[in-house]
Structures are given as structure tokens and as C-alpha cells.
Amino acid sequence: MATVVSPSPDSSPNIPSANIQLPAIQSYTQVNDEIIGTLRPTGKWFAGLGFAILCMLIGATAWTYQIYMGLGVAGYTPPVMWGVYIVTFVFWVGIGHAGTLISAILYLFRAGFRTTIYRCAEAMTVFAVMTAGLFPILHLGRPWKFFYLIPYPNWRLIWPQFKSPLVWDVFAILTYLTVSATFLYIGLVPDLAAMRDREKHPVRKQIYSVLSLGWRNSDREWRHFARAYLFLAAFSTPLVLSVHSVVSFDFAMSLVPGWHATLFAPYFVAGAIFSGIGMVFTIIIPVRRWFNLKKYVTINHLDAAAKLCLFTSLVVGTAYLVEFFIGWYSGSEFEHSYWWDRVFGQWWWAAWIMLLCNCVLPLTLFSQKLRRNTTWLFMLSIFINLGMWFERFVIFEPSLSHEFEPWQWTAYAPTYIDWAILLGSFGFFSMWFLLFIKNLPIIAISEVKEIVPPPVRAPHKVEGINVSGMHLEFEPETPGERD
Amino acid sequence: MQGIVGVFSDLDSTVDAIESLKKMRAGDITVYSPAPRHEIEHVIAKGPSPVRRFTLIGGLLGATFGYWIPIWVSDYWPLVVGGKPVPSWVPYTIISFELMVLIGSLATVLGLFVNSRFPRITMTVGYDPRFSDGEFGVWVECPPDRQREVSGTLQKFGAAEVRGEA
Numbered sequence: 001m002a003t004v005v006s007p008s009p010d011s012s013p014n015i016p017s018a019n020i021q022l023p024a025i026q027s028y029t030q031v032n033d034e035i036i037g038t039l040r041p042t043g044k045w046f047a048g049l050g051f052a053i054l055c056m057l058i059g060a061t062a063w064t065y066q067i068y069m070g071l072g073v074a075g076y077t078p079p080v081m082w083g084v085y086i087v088t089f090v091f092w093v094g095i096g097h098a099g100t101l102i103s104a105i106l107y108l109f110r111a112g113f114r115t116t117i118y119r120c121a122e123a124m125t126v127f128a129v130m131t132a133g134l135f136p137i138l139h140l141g142r143p144w145k146f147f148y149l150i151p152y153p154n155w156r157l158i159w160p161q162f163k164s165p166l167v168w169d170v171f172a173i174l175t176y177l178t179v180s181a182t183f184l185y186i187g188l189v190p191d192l193a194a195m196r197d198r199e200k201h202p203v204r205k206q207i208y209s210v211l212s213l214g215w216r217n218s219d220r221e222w223r224h225f226a227r228a229y230l231f232l233a234a235f236s237t238p239l240v241l242s243v244h245s246v247v248s249f250d251f252a253m254s255l256v257p258g259w260h261a262t263l264f265a266p267y268f269v270a271g272a273i274f275s276g277i278g279m280v281f282t283i284i285i286p287v288r289r290w291f292n293l294k295k296y297v298t299i300n301h302l303d304a305a306a307k308l309c310l311f312t313s314l315v316v317g318t319a320y321l322v323e324f325f326i327g328w329y330s331g332s333e334f335e336h337s338y339w340w341d342r343v344f345g346q347w348w349w350a351a352w353i354m355l356l357c358n359c360v361l362p363l364t365l366f367s368q369k370l371r372r373n374t375t376w377l378f379m380l381s382i383f384i385n386l387g388m389w390f391e392r393f394v395i396f397e398p399s400l401s402h403e404f405e406p407w408q409w410t411a412y413a414p415t416y417i418d419w420a421i422l423l424g425s426f427g428f429f430s431m432w433f434l435l436f437i438k439n440l441p442i443i444a445i446s447e448v449k450e451i452v453p454p455p456v457r458a459p460h461k462v463e464g465i466n467v468s469g470m471h472l473e474f475e476p477e478t479p480g481e482r483d
Numbered sequence: 484m485q486g487i488v489g490v491f492s493d494l495d496s497t498v499d500a501i502e503s504l505k506k507m508r509a510g511d512i513t514v515y516s517p518a519p520r521h522e523i524e525h526v527i528a529k530g531p532s533p534v535r536r537f538t539l540i541g542g543l544l545g546a547t548f549g550y551w552i553p554i555w556v557s558d559y560w561p562l563v564v565g566g567k568p569v570p571s572w573v574p575y576t577i578i579s580f581e582l583m584v585l586i587g588s589l590a591t592v593l594g595l596f597v598n599s600r601f602p603r604i605t606m607t608v609g610y611d612p613r614f615s616d617g618e619f620g621v622w623v624e625c626p627p628d629r630q631r632e633v634s635g636t637l638q639k640f641g642a643a644e645v646r647g648e649a
Contacts, residue, residue: 027617028518028617032616151552153556157560158560159556159559159560162552162553162575162578163571167578168574168577168578171577171578171582172577175582175584178585178589179584182588182589182592183588186592186595190615193615194517194616196615197612197613197615197616198616213596213601213603214601214602214604215603216515216603216607216614217515217517217615218514218515219513219514219515219516219523219524219527219529220529220598220599221599222516222519222524223519223524223529224534224594224598225519225595225599226519226532227532227535227595228532228534228591228592231534231535231538231587231588231591232588232591235542235584235588235591236584236588238580238584239584242580242581246577446517446518446519449517449518450518450519454518454520455494455617456495457493457495457641
């Protein structure tokens with residue numbers, strides 16, 4: 001549900017990112033025409049899908065080889081038994097955070113710029129969490145025993161240990177996947193009805209009819225829909241914050257140097273949101289260009305999202321500083337030794353890639369000119385993705401390879417199997433995303449209609465609309481929420 | 484079910500027509516709009532949505548179940564350490580929180596389905612595919628003896644099309 005945040009054009013000329021009007025959109029019909037019009041497959045789309053499937057097959061082949069040969073092919077070097085798979089698991093869970101942040105938290109905060117980018121971010125969330133869910137299974141030597149993680153009793157009526165962070169993780173990730181997918185689907189229902197009503201092909205029309213549940217755009221449906229959407233957003237908001245906190249407990253509950261820190265929960269949540277926003281830029285900038293959606297995802301929307309990116313980068317940078325300080329202030333020689341090794345020892349290159357990509361380069365977003373330069377935003381988003389993958393690498397591998405006993409200190413290097421499976425995960429994610437963008441609307445049709453001035457006989461007679469059809473004032477509520 | 488549907492191309496005509504029909508006490512009114520609008524919500528003036536009760540009950544049930552399962556399991560197979568109580572409520576709060584969100588969210592969706600009468604197998608009378616595009620619709624459920632009066636009102640306020648359906 002969109003929120004209208006629209007200062008009149010002459011009241012705040014110096015804050016362009018606050019203006020989320022869509023001046024090029026004149027009518028409801030135009031919204032249907034242009035957004036549903038993006039669903040026609042093209043040759044480039046088929047080529048992209050084929051490439052994604054190829055990458056996924058490379059990953060699947062590597063996994064098959066690993067199952068046949070055993071986990072030894074995956075570069076594990078005792079005591080480093082959490083390698084690229086767990087790094088990538090946390091990376092993808094983090095990517096999955098921006099979707100619900102943008103769709104739920106920004107919805108509750110009435111941030112108008114979310115309207116045209118949230119569907120893309122929500123879909124990204126669902127597919128990223130699906131991808132993340134593969135990695136604990138990939139990490140198992142006997143993946144067919146993954147169901148041991150599911151909380152139900154075995155034949156001796158022994159249940160999982162509910163005090164274990166790994167069991168909390170199962171609850172958190174499965175809840176997040178279910179709620180995110182539900183949130184995505186419920187938001188899609190009015191759009192599916194619009195597609196149903198336009199569709200001429202009988203099979204597709206039947207599919208859209210079933211998926212749209214018989215939605216009719218009636219006042220009763222909008223009223224209950226708005227209420228349900230608000231509550232789903234209210235539930236999703238603490239869920240976003242809890243999921244990566246629970247993931248961080250997998251590490252922080254241990255005594256390993258570098259992991260045993262109370263900072264971990266907020267540190268992981270901020271990093272997750274930062275990485276997710278980076279991935280939103282990686283996806284939305286090409287999509288708005290290829291699908292000619294610049295009228296919908298305007299430069300003002302990107303500018304506002306870039307400010308959020310800058311803010312989360314500053315939070316992440318502060319967390320890094322606090323981490324270094326606590327390591328020094330602890331007085332523990334194990335911590336001192338570990339931190340020195342991490343920043344200036346064998347892992348210096350990974351630590352400095354992380355700092356450069358996550359703390360230094362995003363500072364360029366203080367410049368309005370660069371925030372409104374899509375080429376730079378796209379390049380920066382790639383650096384952020386890289387930096388956030390390395391952040392997880394830097395958290396896990398240096399700690400495990402440099403614990404308490406010097407005779408245990410070791411090195412760790414991923415093998416080609418690890419890299420192939422990492423590539424396969426990007427293929428898996430891209431395949432789902434490409435299938436989504438050609439079968440379902442990438443921009444929420446019904447929410448865009450909420451910020452487009454409605455057709456009126458006499459503009460001045462309608463609440464909040466001036467004679468030129470512009471919204472006059474901030475709307476504190478979405479229709480349907482007044483009770 | 485029988486009545487009259489009017490198709491409107493602008494919002495203010497729709498709102499004026501609804502106001503007039505409500506004053507006439509013409510019958511149950513259903514308004515179709517491509518997007519939710521405050522103006523329609525104000526003039527229809529329906530009460531609070533009961534979806535919130537589903538959310539509350541679902542959330543409470545989920546939170547209770549999330550504490551009950553691990554406490555019951557702890558007592559069922561007790562591992563006594565240092566004579567301390569077997570159930571440990573602090574870590575169980577995480578399970579309780581996650582199940583509160585999960586069951587509360589699913590109950591919210593159930594509330595939406597029940598109150599909006601989803602899934603609807605066939606489209607009801609009075610609906611027109613134009614209502615998901617750019618037009619507004621007003622469906623008035625009324626007996627045959629009032630249909631002429633209702634049609635006249637809808638036309639008076641500028642309905643582009645008025646037709647009876649049953």
C-alpha cells in the first residue's frame with residue numbers, strides 16, 4: 001500500500017529525493033499498460049535466463065561431485081570447518097533483508113520512495129532466502145539427513161536442543177521465508193486481478209484467475225486488504241531485525257576470538273540491510289533501463305535509496321570501529337593476536353577489501369551528483385556486494401584459523417568446488433528472478449495508482465488534490481487503515 | 484442477487500453518487516475502484532476491519548505454543564545440570580517470538596480470506612473488468628421496484644454506463 005508523501009513542488013526545491021511524484025504518469029490505464037507491457041519475453045531475456053541456468057548447472061555439477069567424493073573436496077582445513085558455504089549462507093540471508101526492510105519498515109515509516117522499488121526488493125528477498133536455505137544443506141556431508149534440523153522428535157522421542165542457536169536459526173529462517181513469501185503474494189493479488197482482466201489467452205487467464213483469488217477491487221476487499229497488509233508489515237518489521245540477530249548468535253554464542261561479542265546482533269542486522277540495498281541497486285538500475293521504467297523508478301527514488309545506503313554504510317563502519325576497539329580494550333592476548341592477524345597478518349587483503357568497499361567507497365554518496373549518477377550507483381553496488389561477501393569471510397575464516405592454541409593456527413583457501421557452488425548460487429538466484437520479472441509485475445500496479453492523481457471531474461473538489469492534479473499534503477494514513 | 488451497476492470515469496462523480504444513494508437508502512452499495520481511495524472510504528464509512536482480531540489471536544496462540552513446546556520437551560526428557568530448573572525461558576523466548584510472528588501472520592492472512600470471502604470461484608454480478616483498469620463502479624443491490632430510481636440517480640451523477648444485472 002503506497003503512501004503519498006508529496007510536498008508541493010515549490011516548498012522544498014533543495015531536497016529532490018523527497019519528491020516522489022510521478023509526473024510522467026497521467027492515468028490508471030497508463031499504469032496498467034506500461035507495467036503489464038514489460039511482461040513480454042525478449043531474446044535478451046532468454047539469453048540471460050540461459051546463462052543463469054548454465055551457472056546453476058555448474059554449481060549443481062560441483063555439488064554432485066562433492067557428494068560423491070566427500071566434503072574433503074571443499075577446502076576445509078581443520079579447525080576451519082566453516083568455509084565458503086557458511087560465508088555464502090550469511091551473505092544471502094543478508095541480501096534477503098533489504099526486501100522486507102523496504103516493503104515493511106519503510107511502509108510503517110511512510111517513506112514514499114519505496115512504492116516503485118519495493119516489489120523488486122521483496123522478490124529479491126524471497127529468492128535470496130531460498131538460495132541461502134541451500135547452503136546449510138550443501139554444508140552437510142550427508143545432505144539427505146537435512147531433516148534432522150527440523151524440530152520434530154525422532155523414533156526415541158528425543159527432540160532437537162531448543163537451547164542451540166542452530167535450532168533457533170531453523171525457526172528464524174523458515175519463519176522469515178514463509179512471512180516474506182506471504183507478504184509478496186498478498187501484495188500481488190490486486191495486480192494479478194488486473195492482469196486477469198486484461199489477459200486474452202485462455203490458459204494464462206485461468207492461471208491469473210486462480211492466483212488472484214477472485215479479487216474484484218471492491219471497497220470491502222480494499223478495507224480488509226489494507227488492514228492485513230499493515231499487520232503483516234508490523235510483524236515483518238521485528239522479524240527482519242530478529243532473523244539476522246539469530247544468525248549472528250550462531251557465532252556470538254561461542255567463545256571463539258572475534259565472535260564472542262554482544263555487538264554481533266546489531267552489527268549483523270546493519271550489515272544485512274546495507275548489503276541488501278546494494279543488491280537492490282544492482283538489480284533495479286538495469287531493470288529500469290531495460291524495461292524503460294525510468295518514469296516509475298525516477299532518479300529521485302534512487303537518490304533517496306542512496307541516502308539510506310549511505311546511512312547503513314556509516315552504521316556498518318561504526319560497528320567495525322567498535323569491534324576493533326573492544327578487541328583492544330578486552331585486554332585478552334588471544335583477542336589482540338587475532339585482531340592483528342586479521343588486519344595486518346595473513347588475512348590483511350580480505351580485511352582491506354572489506355573496509356574499502358563497505359566504508360570508504362560509499363562515502364562518495366555524500367555527493368548529490370554521485371547519488372544521482374546511475375552508472376556510479378551500479379558500480380558502487382557491485383563493490384558493496386563484493387565487500388559484504390568479504391565481510392562475512394573476514395568474520396569467519398580468520399577467527400577459526402587463529403583460535404587459542406598456536407599449534408592449531410592454519411590457513412584456509414577455498415577450492416574450485418567452493419567457487420563453482422558460489423557461482424551456482426548466483427545462477428539459482430538469477431534464474432528465479434528472471435522468471436519472476438517476465439511473469440509478474442516488477443512494480444506494484446495498485447500502489448503506483450495510489451500516488452497517481454485519480455481521474456476527477458473537478459480537481460479542487462477531491463481531497464488532497466489541487467487544480468493541476470497534484471497531491472497537496474502528506475497523507476498520514478493509507479486508505480483502509482483509519483480504524 | 485439483483486441490482487444496478489453504474490460505471491464512472493471519475494472519482495468525484497462516484498463519490499457524489501454514493502452520497503446520494505446512501506441518502507436514498509437504495510440498498511447495499513459496493514464500490515469498485517482501481518486503487519483504494521480515502522474519498523470512497525470516507526463516504527462508505529464502514530466500521531473497523533475485524534482482521535485485527537485474527538492477528539491478535541494468532542499472535543497470542545503462536546507465542547504460547549512457542550513457549551509450551553520447548554518447556555514440555557525439557558520436562559519430558561530432563562537433563563538436570565547443577566540442580567537448576569530444567570526449562571530455560573530466555574532461549575525459549577526466541578522460539579516463542581518466531582512462532583508468534585509466523586502464526587500471527589498466517590492468521591492475518593486467514594482473516595483477510597474470511598472477511599473478503601476468498602477464494603471466490605466465480606466473479607459476482609456487478610463486476611466489470613474495467614474496474615481493475617481505470618474506471619470506478621457502483622453496484623447497488625436493490626429490488627426491481629427501486630431499480631428505475633437507482634438508475635436515474637446513477638445517470639444523474641454522470642455514470643458512463645448503467646445496467647441492471649441479476
